[in-house]
Amino acid sequence: MKLFKIGGNVxxxxxxxxxxxxxxxxxxVSPASNSTTGVNEENAKTNAALKLVKYGDDGVQYIKSGKFxxxxxxxxNATTYRKYTYNDNNGTTNLFITCTSYSxxxxxxxxxxxxxxxxxxxxxxxxSNGDSCQYKYNASGLLDEVTMFYQSSWAKWNYSYIxxxxxxxxxxxxxxxxxxxxxxxxxxxxxxAIADKYPLNPENINTEPLLPFFGKFSDVLIKDxxxxxxxxxxxxxxxxxxxxxxxxxxVTSRTQAYHPFGKGSNQSLSTSTMNFKYSQYWQGI
Numbered sequence: 001m002k003l004f005k006i007g008g009n010v011x012x013x014x015x016x017x018x019x020x021x022x023x024x025x026x027x028x029v030s031p032a033s034n035s036t037t038g039v040n041e042e043n044a045k046t047n048a049a050l051k052l053v054k055y056g057d058d059g060v061q062y063i064k065s066g067k068f069x070x071x072x073x074x075x076x077n078a079t080t081y082r083k084y085t086y087n088d089n090n091g092t093t094n095l096f097i098t099c100t101s102y103s104x105x106x107x108x109x110x111x112x113x114x115x116x117x118x119x120x121x122x123x124x125x126x127x128s129n130g131d132s133c134q135y136k137y138n139a140s141g142l143l144d145e146v147t148m149f150y151q152s153s154w155a156k157w158n159y160s161y162i163x164x165x166x167x168x169x170x171x172x173x174x175x176x177x178x179x180x181x182x183x184x185x186x187x188x189x190x191x192x193a194i195a196d197k198y199p200l201n202p203e204n205i206n207t208e209p210l211l212p213f214f215g216k217f218s219d220v221l222i223k224d225x226x227x228x229x230x231x232x233x234x235x236x237x238x239x240x241x242x243x244x245x246x247x248x249x250x251v252t253s254r255t256q257a258y259h260p261f262g263k264g265s266n267q268s269l270s271t272s273t274m275n276f277k278y279s280q281y282w283q284g285i
Contacts, residue, residue, distance in 0.1 A: 052198060052210075054277030060210065061284040072210055073284045079104055094118045097211070115211065122213040133206065135214070142170055143215045146206045155179055157206055169219035175205060176230075183230045192223045197249045198278065221251070226263055236262035251276050 051070070053060050061074040068086045075082045080101055087096045095117040101110040112128040121141065126132045129150075136145040146157045156178040161170040177185035187205075196219060201207040207214040224240040238259040243251050253275045261267045 049280050050198075050278050051280075051282040052200075052276060053279045053282050054275065055210065056274040056276075060282075062282050064284045075210065076104070080110065094123075099208070115208070115213065117213050120213065121215065122207075122211070137215060140170065141215050143207070143217075148206070164219070167219050170216070171218040171220070172202070181231065184232070186228050186230050188226045188228075189218075190223045190225075191218060192221045192243070194221045194243060194245070195219065195249060196221050196251075198251070198276075224263075238263040238265075250278055 051060070051062055055075070057077040058075050059077070060072070061076075063069055063071050063073045063086075067088075071086060072084045074084070081104055082099050082101045085098045085100075087098070088094075090096055097115040097117065099113045099115070101112070102108065103110060114126050115122050116124040121135070121137055123135050124133065125135075131148065131150040133146055133148045135143065138144040142161055143159050145159065148155045158176045158178065159172060160174045160176075162173045163170055171191055172189050174189070175187040176183050177187075199216060199218075201209045201211070201214050202217060202222065203209050221243055222241055224238065226236065226238050228234075228236045240257045240259075242255045242257075244253045246252050253273055255271060255273045258270050258272070259265055259267075260270075
């Protein structure tokens with residue numbers, strides 16, 4: 001799991017390398033054309049059984065029967081795969097989800113993360129390297145604070161939201177990263193007018209993108225993210241996104257333009273894409 005591949009020096013520099021990093025599933029491409037507008041809700045085809053089955057390089061499978069029907073079961077790509085198991089018979093009222101990662105070539109176990117779910121929200125995650133996270137939510141059920149611990153080190157992220165009255169929805173506005181010296185970094189989000197028909201957790205904000213237990217972050221798709229340092233050496237980078245939608249309004253591809261020297265600078269500009277596929281006939285066990 002991205003969140004818990006932390007060891008020694010990696011954690012030391014965690015707050016210095018940016019809240020958000022390029023998605024490992026992305027592949028270099030030419031920039032895609034902008035999607036014009038979201039599909040009219042009246043004409044949008046919706047299906048409660050529709051599932052995401054391709055997430056970038058990852059194939060996604062689900063549990064097909066029983067009390068956990070529809071929940072994530074397996075996520076796999078050419079080099080690794082992850083299996084998810086569910087335990088709600090543990091002497092508490094909480095649900096524990098164990099995510100175990102394996103090598104495709106050898107089936108050797110690579111790592112493990114355990115998610116603790118209470119009242120529909122993830123409240124803690126522990127990793128096999130001795131790292132852990134605690135999650136707190138506000139009165140509206142939105143993610144408010146994440147604190148990560150590794151050995152004697154810690155880091156914290158505070159989340160704030162704006163309320164969009166026309167759609168009666170909250171949208172993630174900022175994430176502020178903090179260490180024992182105070183705030184060190186800030187990520188600022190802006191949004192398109194395109195409805196997010198299949199909401200996932202944004203990548204690399206200390207959540208698991210495919211697990212629906214971290215609250216809701218927006219009703220529309222992200223337009224861009226600007227990340228700035230707030231102490232020490234001043235730096236900034238900027239990521240902007242364009243989307244291609246199918247006829248039902250679901251995202252089929254997302255192109256990221258990464259400006260490592262900030263908004264308005266095309267120095268070392270790079271682009272990458274991520275494809276999405278959905279099906280009513282999803283696979284699993």
